[in-house]
Amino acid sequence: MMAASERQAVDFILSGGNRHDAPQGRILMETVGKLKTVIDLIMDRAFEDDFTRYIAQTLNFNPVVPPKKNRKNPWEYDRELYKRRNEIERLFRLLDGFRRIFVRFEKLDVMYMGFIKFALVYVAIC
Numbered sequence: 712m713m714a715a716s717e718r719q720a721v722d723f724i725l726s727g728g729n730r731h732d733a734p735q736g737r738i739l740m741e742t743v744g745k746l747k748t749v750i751d752l753i754m755d756r757a758f759e760d761d762f763t764r765y766i767a768q769t770l771n772f773n774p775v776v777p778p779k780k781n782r783k784n785p786w787e788y789d790r791e792l793y794k795r796r797n798e799i800e801r802l803f804r805l806l807d808g809f810r811r812i813f814v815r816f817e818k819l820d821v822m823y824m825g826f827i828k829f830a831l832v833y834v835a836i837c
Contacts, residue, residue, distance in 0.1 A: 712739075712802070713736075717798040718805070719802075724739060724742075731757070732757045733758050737763055740752075740770055741770070745770045745771055746770060746772065747771070749772070749773050751772075751775050751789075751792060752767055752773060753795060753799065754775065756776060756777060756779060758774075759778060759779060774788075775789050776788060776793070777790075802834070805834050809830045
C-alpha cells in the first residue's frame with residue numbers, strides 16, 4: 712500500500728502471503744508514474760534494496776529508508792522524516808479494525824479489494 716497520510720491511501724495491490732514486499736512496492740511506484748516534482752517517499756527497510764531505491768529515484772521519489780546494518784556502503788537519510796513512518800502503520804492498524812479485512816472472509820480477491828476500498832473511504836471521511 713502506498714499512503715499519503717495516516718488516513719489517506721494513494722494506491723494498493725494484493726499479493727500472495729508468501730511474496731516479498733519489494734517487488735510489489737516497485738509495481739506500485741510504477742503505477743503512480745514519474746512525478747513532476749521530487750517527493751519524499753518514506754519506506755520500510757524491506758524496500759531498501761538498490762533496485763527499489765533506483766526505481767524510486769528515477770520516478771522522482773526521494774527514498775527515505777535506513778540502510779540495513781550489514782551494508783558495506785550505507786547512505787545518509789533524513790532520520791526525523793523517517794520517524795513519520797508510524798503514520799502509515801496507523802493506517803494499517805485502522806484497516807485491521809475492520810473484521811472482514813483482518814480475518815479475510817471473502818474468498819475472491821475482487822470482493823476483498825472492494826471491501827478494502829470501502830474501508831479506506833470510511834477511514835478517510837471519519
